[in-house]
Amino acid sequence: MAKTIKIVLDPGHGKNSGAGIIKGFYEGSNNFEAVQYLKEELEKYKDVQIVVTRTAITDDPSLAERGEMGRDADLFFSWHSNAWKKEIAHGVSSFSSVRRDGRALCDAISAAVVAAFKECGVGSCYYRGYSQKKWDDSLPTVDYYGVLRSSTLLNPTKAVQGKTPEDSACKQSIIIEHGFHSNLEECKALNDPEKLKKIVQAEAAVIAKYYGLKEKDPEPGPAPDNYYYFAVLSANKNKLYAEEDVAKAKKLGFEDAYVKYAKRDGAL
Numbered sequence: 001m002a003k004t005i006k007i008v009l010d011p012g013h014g015k016n017s018g019a020g021i022i023k024g025f026y027e028g029s030n031n032f033e034a035v036q037y038l039k040e041e042l043e044k045y046k047d048v049q050i051v052v053t054r055t056a057i058t059d060d061p062s063l064a065e066r067g068e069m070g071r072d073a074d075l076f077f078s079w080h081s082n083a084w085k086k087e088i089a090h091g092v093s094s095f096s097s098v099r100r101d102g103r104a105l106c107d108a109i110s111a112a113v114v115a116a117f118k119e120c121g122v123g124s125c126y127y128r129g130y131s132q133k134k135w136d137d138s139l140p141t142v143d144y145y146g147v148l149r150s151s152t153l154l155n156p157t158k159a160v161q162g163k164t165p166e167d168s169a170c171k172q173s174i175i176i177e178h179g180f181h182s183n184l185e186e187c188k189a190l191n192d193p194e195k196l197k198k199i200v201q202a203e204a205a206v207i208a209k210y211y212g213l214k215e216k217d218p219e220p221g222p223a224p225d226n227y228y229y230f231a232v233l234s235a236n237k238n239k240l241y242a243e244e245d246v247a248k249a250k251k252l253g254f255e256d257a258y259v260k261y262a263k264r265d266g267a268l
């Protein structure tokens with residue numbers, strides 16, 4: 001059996017936090033909605049365990065608590081949209097922990113997100129780039145961003161005080177800023193559930209490919225009208241042989257097996 005990939009999805013902030021340029025849009029609520037869709041998409045694949053840091057929209061754990069949930073994950077993915085004081089800033093940005101090389105995954109997710117924004121009518125969307133941000137020059141192996149720091153380190157609080165950083169088992173820890181909610185065009189796309197789903201589906205496909213996830217087998221539905229699945233043991237010209245087959249079936253536990261005498265029709 002394939003190894004189960006554990007992905008921790010972190011919808012940033014809390015409910016109604018981070019007002020967007022569109023009235024009624026809040027980053028914290030939108031991040032929650034996006035991660036719900038992303039979880040659904042990723043659960044279409046086999047051998048994957050999806051954990052979310054907020055199970056209710058009103059949940060708002062601390063950055064440390066969020067990161068801690070990702071310490072044994074293959075991927076900790078913090079989902080955000082960006083903001084700036086002027087509407088002109090726009091585009092997608094990505095970050096990984098300074099302790100992990102996340103460039104390949106971040107670039108691939110971001111490219112898919114940019115393409116999806118464009119498909120959703122935001123033609124100007126572009127990739128602002130990938131970066132890592134250290135705590136400071138004296139602590140280059142400690143992350144500046146709280147969720148990245150507490151997912152990749154077992155002792156984030158002591159590490160920022162200069163103690164030797166202790167690595168967690170988290171294999172990859174990233175933040176993606178899905179456009180700017182302070183930009184009208186990008187906020188419009190994020191605010192439209194169908195467009196948000198498109199963006200999320202695009203990144204789910206990238207994550208699935210990156211981890212080599214295989215789609216679950218489709219649930220078999222009922223047969224169309226007048227069609228049935230017949231469980232037939234045998235058809236015999238001689239009654240004795242039919243009775244022998246029934247006896248064998250009963251021995252195997254099929255107590256209800258019986259011989260039926262009928263004209264062979266098209267279905268059998």
Ligand SMILES: [Zn+2]
Binds near residue numbers: 012082
């Ligand atoms: Zn944010």
